[in-house]
Amino acid sequence: MGFHSRPYATSVEADEMLAALNDRYDSSKGQFLGKITQRPWTNPALRISVTNRCNLSCTYCYDRIYQPPLRAKSDMDAEQVRNIFARYPNPSYVFVLGGEPFLNPDAVIEILDACPSRMTISSNGQLFNPDVEAVLAAIAKRLRSGRQTLLQISSEEGGKSTERGTTDNEGLLLKFAGALDGRIKIKFTMTETDVPEIENIASWYWRRSLPVQFDFADGGHGDGRDQDISEDNAKRVHEFTRRALDAAFDEWVPADGADSWPLRRIKTLLNVIFPRAIMQVMKGFPVHSACGILGHSIYFGPSGEAAPCHRWRQHQYKHPGDSENLTEEIRQFHSDVGADAMAACETCQWRASCGGVCPAVMNIYGPGAIAGRCKFQGALTDATFGFIMDRKYEDDPRHAAFLDHVISQSSFEALLDSDRIRAAS
Known part of the structure; x- marks a missing residue:
């Protein structure tokens, strides 16, 4: 399977929509590249790494070379957290990561207290002790006050991969879910080995009332490697996603x-x-890149240093420099990464609706490193467009209401009413 073919059937309506989006992408991508090299937003998203320590050694983790024992231990302290929010008091979104953030619970609690915005904490879910329970109590407190907070737990339970080497993952997952009344999200990073079991893996989590999101491992680990997905597996992803969409709608x-x-x-x-x-169907806006760095986010490492994103260290190997002007560094990073990504994606069939590309990985390791992830996300996207535009739902008012509810609690600002969705589709 290349970037230009689909090993599964798609509808005429969805194909026409994608073709129109691609045309708009082609005519506007030059303007977009100009925008991302302008001064960063006043209220950017923040990605805050509170420690470089981790209790696992996942084979697909590109951060292992920056962790002990290869690098000195580095933990963010409370004062550094306060300095970040003094500098950026109203971020659009905050993502807390590590290493494993629960190895530095005090910093996580400080962020939970200081952050006024929507936030996510990403954990490997392999620590559960009194310190972690204190973090969970702080998350629950935020949720009760109406501040959007999500605990994302990476897991390989239910699959065939042994990339993470976890133990007692089911018991730990249920402990986390119980502590937060089920308000957690599972992140399952797939490889080719897992994809044939995608339906069984999803069912494993769903039977336990655990919502799961699938990702596909890119090649941005170690020295970089190509990561692709077979035609059969891309077809499995597409067919599973469409069945899951129809089933959720039927049950709703x-x-x-x-x-x-x-x-x-x-x-x-x-x-x-x-x-x-849904937004694309209604308004016809292309997506030039789903990556947060091209939407102006800032990464803070455990020592408090700021950079354009968590891939910045690899990027510096390709473009060495030590500018003290973060704005100029971000401008150059956006320019390099944006131009490389657009050149590589120039004729891709999903270029205007992309949800999988990491421009920084592509910039550093080449398009082959993210080929599988692009196709995986492309199959998800094709199935979603097919569901939105399926003629069998044309006269079903529940369908428009279902789409309304999907968009109403998303991070998109626009709320769609049923008539506008139906008219667009």
């Missing part, structure tokens, strides 16, 4: 609203892909 009861289990399940599975696809 409008009276249950936007927080029902079928909606939570499918919104997590498709994360930003679903609401973004």
Whole structure:
């Protein structure tokens, strides 16, 4: 399978929509590259790494070379957290990561207290002790106050991969879910070995009321390697996703609203892909890149240093420099990464609706490093467009209401009413 073919059937309506989006992408990508090299936003998203320590050694983790024992231990302290929020008091979004952030619970609690914005904490879910329980209590407190907070746990439970070497993952997952009344999200990073079991893996989590999002491992680990996905596996991803969408819609009861289990399940599975696809159907806006760095985010490492993103260290190997002017560094980073990504994606069939590309990995290791991830996300996107534009739902008012609920609790600002969705589709 190349970037230009699909090993599965797609609808005429969805193909026409994608073709129109691609045309708009082609005519506007030059303007976009100009925008991302301008001064960063006043309220950027923040990605805050509170420690470089980790209790696992995942084979696909590109951060291992920056962790002990290869590098000295580095933990962010409370004062550094306060300095970040003094500098950026109203970030658009905050993502907390490590290493393993629960190895530095005090810094995580400080962020939970200081952050006024929507935030996510990404953990490997392999630590559960009194310190972690204190973090969970702080998350629960934020949730009760109405501040959007999500605990994302990486897991390989239910699959065939042994990339992470975890133990007792089921028991730990259920402990985390119990502590937060089920308000967690599972992140499952797939390899070719896992994809044939995608339906069984999803069912494993869903039977335990755990919403799961699938990703595909890119080649940005070690010295970089090509990571592709077979035609058969791309077809499996597409067919599974379409069945999952139809099943969630069939189960959904409008009276249950936007927080029902079928909606939570499918919104997590498709994360930003679903609401973004609805927006594209309605407004026809292309997506030049889904990557946060091209939407102006800033990464803070454990020592408090700022950079354009967590791939910055690899990027510096290709473009050495030691500028003290973060704005200029970000401008150059955006220019390099944006131009490389657009050149590599120039004729890709998903170029205007992309949800998988990491421009920094592509910039450093080449397009082959993210080929599989692009095709994996492309199959998810194709299935989503097919569901949105399926003629069998044309006269079903529940379908428009279902799409309304998907978009209403997403990070997109625009709320769509049923008539506008239906008219666009």
